[in-house]
Amino acid sequence: MKKITCLIVAFVFFVGLCLFSSCTVNKKTNYIFEGSFVCEKDGVVYYLEIKEINEESYSERDGFNVVHDVVNNNKYYELSFYWMIESQKETYNFINLKDSHPKTNGLPVFYVDDNNNKFIPQNIKAPNKYTVVLNGVYLELEDYKS
DSSP: OHHHHHHHHHHHHHHHHHHHHHHTSSOOOOOOEEEEEEETTTEEEEEEEEEOHHHHHHHHTTTTTTTEOSSTTOOOEEEEEEEEETTEEEEEOOOSOOETTOOOSSSOOOOOOOTEEEEETTTTTSOOOOOOOOTEEEEEETTOOO
């Protein structure tokens, strides 16, 4: 009888542990937040401006420089990404940013556009940071206040 009781307790403990870990670990938590971000790389200064917009504005933009936050489903954002080279402003338009792994829960979310450029919220490991991968070049943008 003791063996059966021990096996039942061990089984219940194992099932509880599995349920607990799936509820706490397997969630995307790197949500998008508003702000102004900057980085300098190879003499070029890059800027990222993020502003929350409503669903109607998101729909009107037809995928240009907007993103639907898949972690916080009821929020939409407008992105403005540009850089300065010798006082010349160059811009990049993100087109149709989508979650790169929409069917997974354990991976942090990152968004990929139609040109395979990436927009990655980094606020899990590094608050107030974003990574933009533009034509294979990684840019780590930090909050202006940092």
